[in-house]
Amino acid sequence: QDNEHYGMVVFLKGSEFFNWSYAGFQDAAATVGATTELQGPADWDASAEARAVDQLVAKGVKGIAVTAGDADTLTGAINAAMAAGVPTLTFDSDSPNSDRLLFVGTNNYNAGFAAGKAIGETYGDDARVGVSLIPGLDSINHRLQGFIDGMASVAPGAKVVTEVNDEGDLQKAESVNTAMLQANPEINVIFCAHGNPATGALAATRNVGRDSGDNKVGVLAWSIDAPILLGVDEGEYAATVAQNPYMMGVQSFWALWSAAHPTQFDSLSNPGMGHVPTADLDTGVAILQQGNPAIQALMSPPKL
Amino acid sequence: MSHERKKLRPVTVQYIGLISVTLLIAVGFHFSFGNLLTGANLRVLAMNMVFEGIMALGMTFVIIMGGIDLSVASVFAFAEILVGKLMVQAGLPVIPSVILTVMACGMVGLINGVLIVTLRVHPLIITLGTLLTLRGVNLAITDGRSISGFSEEFLYLGQGRVFGVDIPIWFFGIAALILGLALAHHRYFRQIYFIGGSERSARFSGVNVDRVKISMYMLCSTLAGCAGVMAAAKYGAAHWGHGNLSELKAIAAVAVGGADIMGGSGTIVGTVLGVIFLAVVHNAFVTSAINPFWYDVVNGVMLLLAVLLSRFISARNQRELQSAKQKKLDLNIPKTNASED
Amino acid sequence: MLSATGIYKSFNGNVVLTNVDFNLRPGEVHALIGENGAGKSTLVNILSGNHRADSGVIEVDEVEKSFGHPLEAMRSGIAVVHQELSLVPNATVAENMFLRREITNKFGLNDWRAMTEAAQKIFAQMGVDINPNDLAGSLSTGMQQLVEVAKAVSLNAKYVFMDEPTSSLSEKEIQELFQVVRDLRDQGLGIVFISHKLTELFEISDRITVLRDGQFIGTREIIATDAEEIISMMVGRHLGDLFPPKASKPGDVLFKCCGLAAFGTVADVSFEVRRGEILGVAGLVGSGRTEAMRALINADPRLAGTFELNGQEIEIKDPADAMRQGIVYVTEDRKQSGLFLNFAIDQNISVSTLSKKSGRFGLTNRTEIAQSAETFIEKMDIRPRRPDARVLDLSGGNQQKVLLSKYFEVDPVLMIVDEPTRGVDVGAKALIHQRLRDLAETGAAIIVVSSEMPEVLGMADRVLVFRAGRVSTILDNHNSSLRQEEVMAAAIE
Amino acid sequence: MLLSSRQFWLAALNLGVIAVIGFLRPDTFLSWINFKAILTLMSYDVLLAMAMTVVLIVRGLDLSVGSVLALTSVVLAMLLRDGVPIPIALAISLVSALLCGAVNGFLVVKGRLLPFLVTLGTMTIARGIATVLTTGQYVSFPHATRWFSKFARYEIDIPIGGSAYGVPVTLLVTLITAISFGFLLWRWAPMRSFFFIGESPDAAALSGIRVERVTFTAYLLSAFFVWIAAVLMTSANKIGYANYGIGSELRALAAAVIGGASLSGGTGSILGTFLGVLLLALIGNGFILLNGDPNWQQATVGAVLIIAVAVDAIRRIRGGSE
Numbered sequence A: 001q002d003n004e005h006y007g008m009v010v011f012l013k014g015s016e017f018f019n020w021s022y023a024g025f026q027d028a029a030a031t032v033g034a035t036t037e038l039q040g041p042a043d044w045d046a047s048a049e050a051r052a053v054d055q056l057v058a059k060g061v062k063g064i065a066v067t068a069g070d071a072d073t074l075t076g077a078i079n080a081a082m083a084a085g086v087p088t089l090t091f092d093s094d095s096p097n098s099d100r101l102l103f104v105g106t107n108n109y110n111a112g113f114a115a116g117k118a119i120g121e122t123y124g125d126d127a128r129v130g131v132s133l134i135p136g137l138d139s140i141n142h143r144l145q146g147f148i149d150g151m152a153s154v155a156p157g158a159k160v161v162t163e164v165n166d167e168g169d170l171q172k173a174e175s176v177n178t179a180m181l182q183a184n185p186e187i188n189v190i191f192c193a194h195g196n197p198a199t200g201a202l203a204a205t206r207n208v209g210r211d212s213g214d215n216k217v218g219v220l221a222w223s224i225d226a227p228i229l230l231g232v233d234e235g236e237y238a239a240t241v242a243q244n245p246y247m248m249g250v251q252s253f254w255a256l257w258s259a260a261h262p263t264q265f266d267s268l269s270n271p272g273m274g275h276v277p278t279a280d281l282d283t284g285v286a287i288l289q290q291g292n293p294a295i296q297a298l299m300s301p302p303k304l
Numbered sequence B: 001m002s003h004e005r006k007k008l009r010p011v012t013v014q015y016i017g018l019i020s021v022t023l024l025i026a027v028g029f030h031f032s033f034g035n036l037l038t039g040a041n042l043r044v045l046a047m048n049m050v051f052e053g054i055m056a057l058g059m060t061f062v063i064i065m066g067g068i069d070l071s072v073a074s075v076f077a078f079a080e081i082l083v084g085k086l087m088v089q090a091g092l093p094v095i096p097s098v099i100l101t102v103m104a105c106g107m108v109g110l111i112n113g114v115l116i117v118t119l120r121v122h123p124l125i126i127t128l129g130t131l132l133t134l135r136g137v138n139l140a141i142t143d144g145r146s147i148s149g150f151s152e153e154f155l156y157l158g159q160g161r162v163f164g165v166d167i168p169i170w171f172f173g174i175a176a177l178i179l180g181l182a183l184a185h186h187r188y189f190r191q192i193y194f195i196g197g198s199e200r201s202a203r204f205s206g207v208n209v210d211r212v213k214i215s216m217y218m219l220c221s222t223l224a225g226c227a228g229v230m231a232a233a234k235y236g237a238a239h240w241g242h243g244n245l246s247e248l249k250a251i252a253a254v255a256v257g258g259a260d261i262m263g264g265s266g267t268i269v270g271t272v273l274g275v276i277f278l279a280v281v282h283n284a285f286v287t288s289a290i291n292p293f294w295y296d297v298v299n300g301v302m303l304l305l306a307v308l309l310s311r312f313i314s315a316r317n318q319r320e321l322q323s324a325k326q327k328k329l330d331l332n333i334p335k336t337n338a339s340e341d
Numbered sequence C: 001m002l003s004a005t006g007i008y009k010s011f012n013g014n015v016v017l018t019n020v021d022f023n024l025r026p027g028e029v030h031a032l033i034g035e036n037g038a039g040k041s042t043l044v045n046i047l048s049g050n051h052r053a054d055s056g057v058i059e060v061d062e063v064e065k066s067f068g069h070p071l072e073a074m075r076s077g078i079a080v081v082h083q084e085l086s087l088v089p090n091a092t093v094a095e096n097m098f099l100r101r102e103i104t105n106k107f108g109l110n111d112w113r114a115m116t117e118a119a120q121k122i123f124a125q126m127g128v129d130i131n132p133n134d135l136a137g138s139l140s141t142g143m144q145q146l147v148e149v150a151k152a153v154s155l156n157a158k159y160v161f162m163d164e165p166t167s168s169l170s171e172k173e174i175q176e177l178f179q180v181v182r183d184l185r186d187q188g189l190g191i192v193f194i195s196h197k198l199t200e201l202f203e204i205s206d207r208i209t210v211l212r213d214g215q216f217i218g219t220r221e222i223i224a225t226d227a228e229e230i231i232s233m234m235v236g237r238h239l240g241d242l243f244p245p246k247a248s249k250p251g252d253v254l255f256k257c258c259g260l261a262a263f264g265t266v267a268d269v270s271f272e273v274r275r276g277e278i279l280g281v282a283g284l285v286g287s288g289r290t291e292a293m294r295a296l297i298n299a300d301p302r303l304a305g306t307f308e309l310n311g312q313e314i315e316i317k318d319p320a321d322a323m324r325q326g327i328v329y330v331t332e333d334r335k336q337s338g339l340f341l342n343f344a345i346d347q348n349i350s351v352s353t354l355s356k357k358s359g360r361f362g363l364t365n366r367t368e369i370a371q372s373a374e375t376f377i378e379k380m381d382i383r384p385r386r387p388d389a390r391v392l393d394l395s396g397g398n399q400q401k402v403l404l405s406k407y408f409e410v411d412p413v414l415m416i417v418d419e420p421t422r423g424v425d426v427g428a429k430a431l432i433h434q435r436l437r438d439l440a441e442t443g444a445a446i447i448v449v450s451s452e453m454p455e456v457l458g459m460a461d462r463v464l465v466f467r468a469g470r471v472s473t474i475l476d477n478h479n480s481s482l483r484q485e486e487v488m489a490a491a492i493e
Numbered sequence D: 001m002l003l004s005s006r007q008f009w010l011a012a013l014n015l016g017v018i019a020v021i022g023f024l025r026p027d028t029f030l031s032w033i034n035f036k037a038i039l040t041l042m043s044y045d046v047l048l049a050m051a052m053t054v055v056l057i058v059r060g061l062d063l064s065v066g067s068v069l070a071l072t073s074v075v076l077a078m079l080l081r082d083g084v085p086i087p088i089a090l091a092i093s094l095v096s097a098l099l100c101g102a103v104n105g106f107l108v109v110k111g112r113l114l115p116f117l118v119t120l121g122t123m124t125i126a127r128g129i130a131t132v133l134t135t136g137q138y139v140s141f142p143h144a145t146r147w148f149s150k151f152a153r154y155e156i157d158i159p160i161g162g163s164a165y166g167v168p169v170t171l172l173v174t175l176i177t178a179i180s181f182g183f184l185l186w187r188w189a190p191m192r193s194f195f196f197i198g199e200s201p202d203a204a205a206l207s208g209i210r211v212e213r214v215t216f217t218a219y220l221l222s223a224f225f226v227w228i229a230a231v232l233m234t235s236a237n238k239i240g241y242a243n244y245g246i247g248s249e250l251r252a253l254a255a256a257v258i259g260g261a262s263l264s265g266g267t268g269s270i271l272g273t274f275l276g277v278l279l280l281a282l283i284g285n286g287f288i289l290l291n292g293d294p295n296w297q298q299a300t301v302g303a304v305l306i307i308a309v310a311v312d313a314i315r316r317i318r319g320g321s322e
């Protein structure tokens, strides 16, 4: 009898964030002797993810956890997987219109809200925020909306001044943020709405000579990469939004495992499958600032 | 007359090599890891490469002609987005939307072609320009968001099956058949071998080089457009990131299929074999669950090996030709020895 | 009748043809002659739709025409065998012949068999043995030339232009071609024949038209003129001897080659050359002369061969190595492997001596480069007289002079020149011959590979004859006593 | 003549862009801080575009510059992380970059394969290896000697006129490399042979140039520039990363072509390439300074490329041969 085999599908395969998720997925699987594999493109091409899901179904895995690079693009593949009886859920980035079992991940709006609130509390009505983002990603849009609302909830006078497109590239992030600070000298906070641009944004503050002193631009990162955690600990960044990708992996696995092993109660939403949570699982965020003990814990990334 | 060819042509050798290696990989992986040669997997395998495959068909024509078209990937995404905008946002019915979209993609080819023939700049540069520009346009007109909410009839174009085979695969097969036949035997398409072999000579022989060139770039982007339309139907969504880097996969498939990137040679059969080969390699990787990070490495090595192989075959052929001459030379010892005064 | 009246043509402001009148009757061979750059090829290009004249009238059979594309000229019954071969190497001979006029079956697809047969028929008619299914690229230059003629024949053209068709043919092939040309003329075709070889023109043509510097000088009936008159029309002056006197006294053996072989083309070639001597190399086209010379400097891989220079055994690892030791090879194919077409004259001339001309840190010395270019422009009479003119814009003969200048600049001890005057007019020819002899007089040795028998006989002190990749014999010619027949006999046999 | 007309109009174009943006946003655009940032940030692109230019001149192409950048930075960072002394780590990373260049050069020269295909292959392979080595994660080296992670951003004050301008080491290194290499390419006899090889390899061989050796050298040189970029980037960002330079090969190609290099070899200059990169950088910068829609930012590179080659082509066709 072969081991049970589960698959995880991501975009930007190999990014530190998804490695955390996969580590959680793998570790959870190991406790019941199941095996796992990681599939997906190394870039943003969500259609490649859809194909990877198809592939895993054809291969006959017991369950699939997928992070939807684009919600709509993955709908078809997820539906097909579910129709074929393979329990499939989304994590980190949802595909809400699909038949997925559930979504495991950060509620991006809530996370953005928390981040916005933290900025509002620190800077008050004086906060003038520049946002570094990749346009068009649903998760990022939700974060931004949450951020705006969260900030407004404590500091109604604070404002988001402008947005720039960093294309998810470190180098690019540095140039566009530098230009943004040049063009808008009133900006005193850069909100990095996703993982990649933080180092670039920080470098940008240095480029315009505003990395220290009274006029310092605070950079709010959205990442748990080691260099950024180090930077937070040294006070270079104002803070970082730490999601819990490891837990996303762990929870994803358990949900899939439960779905694949029916108990005396059927799944409420997908009869015939095992019992899984009927609502999305929010793995939460922590806003880490200098001195937070969690930083040390996160500093050693998982080995795969 | 003794004017018949007895020898295997180098391309034939390459095809046989390609087929055997493909089979070897498929069977080898099937028996070591199971489930490669199952119906479900073969379907996934085919669907995995089919859009790149369709682009590779068009690319074959352009490459034989001595050109190249990097813009297909962005045309592909552009077709998805345009068909989405026309249907979902403008509310046009399926057929006019599809026709308009494919025509618009043909127009991109027209622009490519016209720029290439009037500016006389290397096609790599021009199509790089259109690739980057159109990608930016795709991003801008969608705000980076995907478009979805297609009608059922439209989705049939990507998800429907006839005799158990998906429509895009039918499209690929039929297009390959028709284009393959045309390329091998139709006078209009034969001209591109002449253009690829020597543009100057083609012109002197009465070939309307500019027109043929433009039409081939149009063919290439029209096919990319068709692929894009079907992809939108297949995924039920249009997104600017779809098909990223597929231009390189399409070119690799053509190159693996034995076409000369400098122009003048190549066939549809070769391209189809190249597409299948790359699809099988990719699939073998996934089904075997070898560390997927290695996939790129192996893919690159495969490309290099394939072009090295075709190089080797043509070198060997050359050598055989020389050997025959050498034999003649050895027999032909002059009666009078070289005499010095 | 095909007639052109008052043709003007300029390229980027450079006037190339002014007020040229030319006509061609059916059933005649009309020779066109003139120095390099006189505008012959340009005239052909205009009449065949490849270029458009700035002004002037072209009439075909009394109907005024304006060709915008070669295809339109083809439709009016005009076919061209271009100066540079224009077959596509990786298509078959038959496909090349029938391009754009394919025979198709009822599905509109090409009928390969019918085309092969049609091609075979034409070849049989012409009496040449070429397999229509061979790739055009696998044929020798001469064969390809004949295919082009066959193509013109198959077009049922009424007017055929041949732009220097004989420049790369052997005597035998030339005679074959002439036979074909005469047959065509007798069938009522009008043929324009361009060549720099006067003897040929007198042999084949009925009328002759002379161009000089883009101007129409005159048309003569061939029986009513002679070489003297034509040459003076061409150059506008009297011409001295075409060949300089032979070597006064050959010196010691300079270079010795033993057992040279190249895979599949050349076997067991041995010879020696002396200082001050010009060694001619004759043979049929495809007899391996070029291959032997390229193998000598290892430009193409050499199979065997040992060399001695000044009595010392030497190795020649590659062309650069050869050049370092003073041995240079001047290619027969100036466009492909001779010149840097997009670069200026001075750049081309100084390429091999850049390091020598550069100062302490290897930095190039621009004044010296320009100066040496000017010296050669003077010495070789290169036109235009501007060191910064792009070589691509030069006529064939001037390009050849630039090519030779590059190697003269190296001060070689052994200079191997392959077809030194291919496609070069008489005036330039005499100059090139004189310069080669001048170099020999300084104590260098020169090997002249040529398909033009008069050139070999006129230049060489000794003649090495190739046959089928081997040395057939070496003949003495010190007192210019060698006759063409002797050489031919050794080459064919 | 120092400036060929190509470089002249490129320089003019750059000045034009500077004038327009400077006119619209004089306060922010026309400041040393802004120029310093633009120039420093384009340094990596300049180095990669130089790498591209060298091989373009010899009628080659190097699509692997971005991947080799990533691989080299990953190798360097991993060595530093594991406590290898900096000089040794630098040397090993240099060797690994040169190895990539050597593979490209070898396959192009000895295998007689097309540079496009060869470097397409090595592009995939190099990034693949970088990803395998790191499983895609950032490689930081917190325990390596501090100066390494500081030097690229260290600013050296250069007094010009009355005031001192702080020039980051990255920019300084790039400028020195570009100027010295540009000069050599222009005047140094051995490097002139690059142009002859690109214009006609056959003719170059018969003119006594060792074509194979020189072509190989061009690929090595290209890898060397990539190495410099990798070292600077690793130091500046304090991490090695397998996704550095994705898509930069196409940007480098675009910049080199805008600067006058051609795929058919024989032309190209470092000044032109520099101006090409500068043009793209200025337009990107102006886009943000003028608060352009970030969505359209990506389309500009392609449009500038097409316009630049079109202008040049029209100039060429109209102006004729000279």
Ligand SMILES: Nc1ncnc2c1ncn2[C@@H]1O[C@H](COP(=O)(O)OP(=O)(O)OP(=O)(O)O)[C@@H](O)[C@H]1O
Binding pocket: C011, C012, C014, C016, C034, C035, C036, C037, C038, C039, C040, C041, C042, C043, C083, C393, C394, C395, C396, C397, C423, C425
């Ligand atoms: N496309 C062109 N662009 C610019 N100049 C040209 C072009 N074609 C020909 N010329 C110039 O026109 C003049 C006539 O050239 P043409 O080739 O007609 O001479 P030709 O008589 O055929 O000489 P040859 O005997 O050397 O073949 C030359 O000076 C040549 O440099």
Ligand SMILES: Nc1ncnc2c1ncn2[C@@H]1O[C@H](COP(=O)(O)OP(=O)(O)OP(=O)(O)O)[C@@H](O)[C@H]1O
Binding pocket: C138, C139, C140, C141, C143, C168, C265, C283, C284, C285, C286, C287, C288, C289, C290, C291, C292, C332, C451
């Ligand atoms: N009849 C033929 N059929 C096919 N190939 C031929 C024929 N004759 C010659 N060749 C090829 O054409 C090439 C020309 O040979 P090569 O250049 O050595 O001859 P050559 O004596 O230097 O003549 P030339 O330089 O005048 O053309 C050789 O590669 C030879 O194999």
Ligand SMILES: [Mg+2]
Binding pocket: C040, C041, C042, C083, C163, C396
């Ligand atoms: Mg001519």
Ligand SMILES: [Mg+2]
Binding pocket: C289, C290, C291, C332, C418
């Ligand atoms: Mg020869």
